[in-house]
Amino acid sequence: METITQPWPWYTAGIIIGLIVPALLILGNKHFGISANLRHACAACLPSNIPFFSYDWKKESWNFFFVGGILVGGIISTLYLGSDEAVIVHPDLAKELATYGINDFSGMVPAQLFSFESLFTVRGLVMMVGGGFLVGFGARYAGGCTSGHAIMGLSDLQWPSLVATICFMIGGFVMANFILPFILHL
Amino acid sequence: MENKTTEHANPVDFEVRSLDTMCVNESELVHPWWYNFKYAAVGIIFGIVFIKAEIISWFRIQEMFRLQSFHMYGVIGTAVVVGAISVFLIKKFKVKSIHGEEITFTDKKFNKGQIIGGLIFGLGWALTGACPGPLFAQVGTGAFVILVVVLSATAGTWVYGKFRDQLPH
Numbered sequence: 001m002e003t004i005t006q007p008w009p010w011y012t013a014g015i016i017i018g019l020i021v022p023a024l025l026i027l028g029n030k031h032f033g034i035s036a037n038l039r040h041a042c043a044a045c046l047p048s049n050i051p052f053f054s055y056d057w058k059k060e061s062w063n064f065f066f067v068g069g070i071l072v073g074g075i076i077s078t079l080y081l082g083s084d085e086a087v088i089v090h091p092d093l094a095k096e097l098a099t100y101g102i103n104d105f106s107g108m109v110p111a112q113l114f115s116f117e118s119l120f121t122v123r124g125l126v127m128m129v130g131g132g133f134l135v136g137f138g139a140r141y142a143g144g145c146t147s148g149h150a151i152m153g154l155s156d157l158q159w160p161s162l163v164a165t166i167c168f169m170i171g172g173f174v175m176a177n178f179i180l181p182f183i184l185h186l
Numbered sequence: 187m188e189n190k191t192t193e194h195a196n197p198v199d200f201e202v203r204s205l206d207t208m209c210v211n212e213s214e215l216v217h218p219w220w221y222n223f224k225y226a227a228v229g230i231i232f233g234i235v236f237i238k239a240e241i242i243s244w245f246r247i248q249e250m251f252r253l254q255s256f257h258m259y260g261v262i263g264t265a266v267v268v269g270a271i272s273v274f275l276i277k278k279f280k281v282k283s284i285h286g287e288e289i290t291f292t293d294k295k296f297n298k299g300q301i302i303g304g305l306i307f308g309l310g311w312a313l314t315g316a317c318p319g320p321l322f323a324q325v326g327t328g329a330f331v332i333l334v335v336v337l338s339a340t341a342g343t344w345v346y347g348k349f350r351d352q353l354p355h
Binding site: 004007008009010011012013014015016017018019020021022023024025026027028029030032034035037038039041042046048050052053061062063064065066067068069070071072073074075076077078081087089090092093105107108109110113114115116119126127128129130131132133134135136137138139140141142143145146147149150151152153154155156157158159160161163164165166167168169170171172173174175176177179180183 | 213215217219221222223224225226227228229230231232233234235236237238239240241242243244245246247248249250251252254255256257258260261262263264265266267268269270271272273275276281283284285287288289290291293294295296297299300301302303304305306307308309310311312313314315316317318319321322323324325326327328329330331332334335336337338339340341342343344345346347348350353
């Protein structure tokens, strides 16, 4: 039990995530991907005669079940698999975050940045609403997210997925190192 | 493969989707809706891994982009190696799905979206500290405010769909 309640090492996580690729293929010829759910949600709720959202989303409903499962998995591990110890943060990062007044590492989602109260601050608004928008817009523009491109696409040796993955990383480096410091100061 | 496209009820629909999304449903079979619970089961395992390996942690993502930790590179790297070996074996031995269906792959076509969209996605990823999968797991941990991020991401998807024709591809 001790092994389960401790944070899992990267290789355990990597192997299990890698096995999700053949699991979905063998269970029903389904290609691993998450961000398409957001598109299916648009197609289901607000297609507005936009061609991009005019397709039979019901045929893709397996994907809703898949993310529903992810949510349930989050509930299960939080309730039963003991994951409420403080997150160990690299000393350099901790030092940097302290300069913005972020010193609570008790949750994986830092409550000082992501909470309903901070939603009404400029910083919170930019990070949650702005960040979410960029994720949704960018993922669809790129044709997939980390799962569809970086994992499924690279597993199938698709070079456009490699291009997308490299661009994900460049965007992330630029944001984390050059833009985020200004946003955290807000 | 040739007859597959012609067999499809709406070939135009299929073609459009195969260009647009990485998550094309390749299966031609129709099953009762509750068959989908098998995908929920896989999702549950995925969600547990997300939490237990701290992949959903905003701090881990920051460390990754600051080159302060090997953790996320190890996770993604191992996943790709395991995934690639699996795909190779499935192709080599022509493994069929549990319903006896042939497993199919679609080649991704390159367009500028993978560059521009990829960069935009990366900016958002470092801000929220989560890509779409972890967002759902974060909600599961009780961080309900993340639903705002999910809604905003859905809005971003919608806006992309709306202005798709005006954007460079």
